[in-house]
Amino acid sequence: MALISDTASTEWVTIFITCAFLIILVVPIYRLLFHPLAALPGPKLAALSSWWQIRKIIAGKPYELAFTTDMVQSMNIIFLMKLNLTDFSAESSASQDKGPWYDMMRYQLIRRSAGPAFTASNLKRFKPKVIEVMQRVCERLHRLNGEEVDTSEWMHIIVLECLTSITWSGSPEDILEQGHNYGDLELNLTFWRRTSVLGHLPTLCVLLDVMPMLRKYVFQILGLPTSYSSQGIGLPAHVGPSLFKQLLHRISSIENPSFENGRDLIEQLLAIHIDKPKFNLDYARGIAGSCVAAGHDTTGSSLVSILCRICASPDLQRRVEQECRGERVPVGFEDRPSTITSACVREAMRLHHVTNISLPRVAPRDGLQLHGYFFPEGTVLGCNPTTFARNTDLFGPDAREFKPERWLSDDEDQIKTMERYSLLFGGQSRSCPGQNLAKLIISSVVPHLFRNFDIHVKVPKGGFDNYPPQFWTMLSGSKIRFVPR
Numbered sequence: 001m002a003l004i005s006d007t008a009s010t011e012w013v014t015i016f017i018t019c020a021f022l023i024i025l026v027v028p029i030y031r032l033l034f035h036p037l038a039a040l041p042g043p044k045l046a047a048l049s050s051w052w053q054i055r056k057i058i059a060g061k062p063y064e065l066a067f068t069t070d071m072v073q074s075m076n077i078i079f080l081m082k083l084n085l086t087d088f089s090a091e092s093s094a095s096q097d098k099g100p101w102y103d104m105m106r107y108q109l110i111r112r113s114a115g116p117a118f119t120a121s122n123l124k125r126f127k128p129k130v131i132e133v134m135q136r137v138c139e140r141l142h143r144l145n146g147e148e149v150d151t152s153e154w155m156h157i158i159v160l161e162c163l164t165s166i167t168w169s170g171s172p173e174d175i176l177e178q179g180h181n182y183g184d185l186e187l188n189l190t191f192w193r194r195t196s197v198l199g200h201l202p203t204l205c206v207l208l209d210v211m212p213m214l215r216k217y218v219f220q221i222l223g224l225p226t227s228y229s230s231q232g233i234g235l236p237a238h239v240g241p242s243l244f245k246q247l248l249h250r251i252s253s254i255e256n257p258s259f260e261n262g263r264d265l266i267e268q269l270l271a272i273h274i275d276k277p278k279f280n281l282d283y284a285r286g287i288a289g290s291c292v293a294a295g296h297d298t299t300g301s302s303l304v305s306i307l308c309r310i311c312a313s314p315d316l317q318r319r320v321e322q323e324c325r326g327e328r329v330p331v332g333f334e335d336r337p338s339t340i341t342s343a344c345v346r347e348a349m350r351l352h353h354v355t356n357i358s359l360p361r362v363a364p365r366d367g368l369q370l371h372g373y374f375f376p377e378g379t380v381l382g383c384n385p386t387t388f389a390r391n392t393d394l395f396g397p398d399a400r401e402f403k404p405e406r407w408l409s410d411d412e413d414q415i416k417t418m419e420r421y422s423l424l425f426g427g428q429s430r431s432c433p434g435q436n437l438a439k440l441i442i443s444s445v446v447p448h449l450f451r452n453f454d455i456h457v458k459v460p461k462g463g464f465d466n467y468p469p470q471f472w473t474m475l476s477g478s479k480i481r482f483v484p485r
């Protein structure tokens with residue numbers, strides 16, 4: 001008996017060693033020589049596994065690419081074609097149950113139906129709501145009496161007030177009065193630092209779900225924050241649940257929703273639902289929730305970089321103040337910036353992209369021909385917004401410098417090029433649906449603050465490079481004082 005079992009176990013060991021040997025030898029040989037993408041130039045390590053890219057993300061340099069080519073042509077092809085999202089981006093933009101964004105048909109139905117509510121012209125009707133919020137905010141900031149506070153915390157509070165007011169005529173309980181966001185934005189930052197890396201390692205994620213006790217060690221090895229983070233993508237961790245209750249309460253109070261006279265976005269979305277029942281109630285509720293879920297961190301961190309950049313230059317700040325305090329109210333996002341304030345907004349958002357890893361898309365059924373290479377079905381393709389924003393062909397040799405004047409130049413063609421190749425709000429085929437909402441908020445908040453206060457900002461040690469650009473990121477650690485005028 002013992003002899004038989006010894007022989008059997010020796011066989012198993014042999015099979016195991018042979019398989020391991022084949023995998024270790026055959027897989028790399030296949031990937032380097034025979035894989036359909038083997039001919040692409042670039043580091044061989046990048047061809048062997050996704051570790052090359054993951055290491056770049058961990059190092060805070062996701063914009064350094066393995067293989068660069070005619071970026072402009074790539075962008076046209078990748079984003080003008082309606083390529084499907086990858087699991088990474090679908091997971092990122094969806095609720096935990098893979099949400100409405102996961103299925104392309106459903107996704108298109110939702111975007112088409114909800115589209116009219118998110119146009120710039122429709123959202124303009126909610127501008128009075130933002131002004132009302134800013135009156136409350138300014139009154140509260142006056143009471144701070146010039147005390148030093150955390151910039152990201154306050155920008156987050158302001159954005160949450162604006163978003164909840166526009167979307168369901170709500171207001172996050174007490175956070176403005178208390179001047180405290182429970183650290184929700186920083187928690188999001190931690191969450192995204194991890195997701196930027198783990199999003200590329202789906203098998204590891206499954207393993208960590210099965211064996212959560214390994215998390216701490218894996219995070220340590222990968223150099224990821226081990227501290228508690230927000231539990232998932234979406235509403236801010238602490239104030240989120242009460243915000244969701246507010247949304248449900250508002251929905252139950254609407255009897256005959258009207259699009260034309262809708263008091264807020266959720267009323268308009270319910271009117272769309274009545275008109276087009278296929279756009280069901282869950283979708284309407286999901287979209288309203290995602291206005292806050294997808295908008296609170298992105299818009300908040302944009303405001304942080306805008307204020308920090310303007311106030312880091314006394315001359316620029318003086319010009320912005322003059323403009324904001326004059327008769328003419330500068331707008332943040334005209335098609336072509338015409339004021340120094342709007343130019344600063346554009347430039348700060350260009351240099352401090354909210355999303356910094358390639359926006360991923362999947363090659364379609366018949367594959368894709370690009371730059372003389374064939375990318376088979378399922379290949380993940382993408383363009384990195386930050387790589388574009390730092391591209392000297394598009395922005396000139398000073399592409400890495402903060403120069404708002406570049407947006408005010410007389411060179412129409414140059415402005416059009418900078419506009420056209422900006423991936424700030426994503427690629428055209430499925431760009432950010434909330435961009436007009438974010439623009440409405442930013443273009444109202446910035447002039448209000450400079451009109452009412454002398455603002456003093458302390459940029460954290462390490463300056464503007466103190467934070468690694470990952471999937472979503474933010475300039476954290478800066479302090480601000482709002483001195484009433």
Ligand code: HEM
Nearest residue numbers: 093291294295298299302354359425426427430432434438
């Ligand atoms: C300054 C603020 C914002 C920035 C910079 C921003 C940027 C982006 C980017 C880069 C994408 C990925 C697009 C792509 O893959 O091509 C995206 C997607 C998305 N954004 Fe925004 N966003 C902002 C604010 C908002 C707001 C206020 C909302 C609220 C409605 C929102 C809702 C979404 C949603 C739902 C998606 C997923 C869309 C999809 O899967 O097709 N965003 N955003």
